[in-house]
Amino acid sequence: MNWDDDEDSVFEQALRADLPTASQQDRMRKRILAAGVAAGTALGSTSVTAAAQTGFGASVLSKLSALSWPAKLGLTAALAAPVLSLPLLQSSQSSGANVGQVRAVASPAVAKAGSQVTVLAPPNPPVASPAAPLPVTGSEPPLTAARSAVVTTGNRSTAAAPSPSPVGMGSARVAQTAVAAFDSVAPEAGGERARPATISSAPATSSTLAAETQLLDRAFSALAAGDRTTAAMLVAEHARRFPNGLLRQERERARVRLAQDPKGE
Amino acid sequence: MNAGALGRRAMPRQLPSAEPQAPVVDLTAVYEAHCRYVWRCLRSLGVRDSLLEDALQDVFIVVQRRLPSFDGRAELRTWLYAIALRVARKYKDRARREPTSLEEAREREPELPAAAEGSADSAVEQERLALARRALSSLDDEKREVFVLARVEQMSAPEIASVVGIPLNTVYSRLRAARLAFDAEVTRLSVSTRSRL
Numbered sequence: 284m285n286w287d288d289d290e291d292s293v294f295e296q297a298l299r300a301d302l303p304t305a306s307q308q309d310r311m312r313k314r315i316l317a318a319g320v321a322a323g324t325a326l327g328s329t330s331v332t333a334a335a336q337t338g339f340g341a342s343v344l345s346k347l348s349a350l351s352w353p354a355k356l357g358l359t360a361a362l363a364a365p366v367l368s369l370p371l372l373q374s375s376q377s378s379g380a381n382v383g384q385v386r387a388v389a390s391p392a393v394a395k396a397g398s399q400v401t402v403l404a405p406p407n408p409p410v411a412s413p414a415a416p417l418p419v420t421g422s423e424p425p426l427t428a429a430r431s432a433v434v435t436t437g438n439r440s441t442a443a444a445p446s447p448s449p450v451g452m453g454s455a456r457v458a459q460t461a462v463a464a465f466d467s468v469a470p471e472a473g474g475e476r477a478r479p480a481t482i483s484s485a486p487a488t489s490s491t492l493a494a495e496t497q498l499l500d501r502a503f504s505a506l507a508a509g510d511r512t513t514a515a516m517l518v519a520e521h522a523r524r525f526p527n528g529l530l531r532q533e534r535e536r537a538r539v540r541l542a543q544d545p546k547g548e
Numbered sequence: 549m550n551a552g553a554l555g556r557r558a559m560p561r562q563l564p565s566a567e568p569q570a571p572v573v574d575l576t577a578v579y580e581a582h583c584r585y586v587w588r589c590l591r592s593l594g595v596r597d598s599l600l601e602d603a604l605q606d607v608f609i610v611v612q613r614r615l616p617s618f619d620g621r622a623e624l625r626t627w628l629y630a631i632a633l634r635v636a637r638k639y640k641d642r643a644r645r646e647p648t649s650l651e652e653a654r655e656r657e658p659e660l661p662a663a664a665e666g667s668a669d670s671a672v673e674q675e676r677l678a679l680a681r682r683a684l685s686s687l688d689d690e691k692r693e694v695f696v697l698a699r700v701e702q703m704s705a706p707e708i709a710s711v712v713g714i715p716l717n718t719v720y721s722r723l724r725a726a727r728l729a730f731d732a733e734v735t736r737l738s739v740s741t742r743s744r745l
Binding site for chain 1: 584587604646677679680683684696702731
């Protein structure tokens with residue numbers, strides 16, 4: 284049955300015409316992109332290509348501002364990662380010292396076996412970031428939408444943020460964390476790229492930031508899984524170990540979510 | 549960039565070949581085609597404006613997770629609205645448990661727009677929308693859900709029965725009651741508004 288035979292009031296028509304404006308849609312698309320859902324894949328790839336061609340700074344800054352906190356968390360960890368990975372970096376290739384530029388240099392031949400991503404210094408890095416290319420070895424598994432918000436697609440892999448590094452915490456992790464924080468969307472292991480990105484596998488000599496990130500990441504994962512006891516314990520541990528930590532605001536967010544949602548959703 | 553470009557770029561990603569009968573549905577295409585209507589549905593169902601984007605994101609996170617298992621037996625739109633309905637219920641439940649700020653209370657009962665805002669037609673439309681939203685908020689959840697799905701989202705009765713999980717006859721009876729209540733509230737608000745002017 285349809286309702287066409289019924290009288291349609293102007294008020295019902297008004298409700299039907301109540302659709303988001305273009306600016307609202309744009310904002311929502313950015314949010315979804317930040318969480319690595321839906322439009323993330325396509326928007327990420329097209330925007331990133333544009334950024335690589337026309338200048339990286341403004342595009343990435345706008346992306347960063349739109350990121351949800353788990354994405355920021357992962358990104359922050361990723362920015363810290365080069366410090367840990369300095370000995371592993373190869374400096375044989377010279378790089379353009381154009382700060383804030385990202386260039387994909389994967390040739391078709393290279394792309395068959397994997398992707399090579401060149402990451403130059405970020406616009407405003409909190410740590411000294413090397414200007415050497417970071418080879419990403421191994422074949423690239425098919426990316427899901429959640430994992431390809433930043434790095435995507437096909438034979439060409441491009442970094443939208445200075446994240447990929449041999450020790451992980453890469454962009455795949457960023458997107459995965461963003462999704463997992465909401466509804467444990469990615470319960471599976473996450474493939475070859477995700478495994479080394481697991482923050483809990485960071486060495487004991489990690490920085491304070493890495494330790495904070497690990498604690499809060501586990502707390503939010505527990506929260507997403509409905510394990511409020513573990514989440515509360517991890518938040519309390521963070522408060523005890525890092526009362527004035529860099530991620531104290533994220534800790535407060537976790538507390539708010541703990542207080543708000545008994546189901547941890 | 550346009551939606552076509554997005555769709556073309558995302559098309560290579562397909563559902564697993566293990567389900568040959570399942571339609572090939574691309575997440576990006578789903579998002580581009582339906583996000584506006586899911587947004588409208590969430591808003592009409594009573595999700596607060598300040599939480600609309602969160603709710604929309606939650607809907608598409610669920611869609612992303614479950615899209616590979618979408619078997620095509622139901623209409624995609626029906627399936628999407630079933631997810632949106634449950635997300636909206638969750639947000640409304642959460643809102644009931646939280647203290648309400650003045651701003652949120654205003655969201656629940658939107659005020660009429662100020663005069664001389666845009667053209668005359670636009671002002672009339674905004675006034676109608678504000679009235680309609682207030683009348684919607686006066687409905688209880690059961691009536692509201694059926695009313696929104698039928699009258700705003702233009703779903704058929706069997707689709708609504710499937711989405712809400714109620715018998716077909718209940719859909720008809722709830723809708724009838726909802727329309728009566730909605731019309732009565734709109735009339736009351738209209739009279740009240742005119743008497744104030």
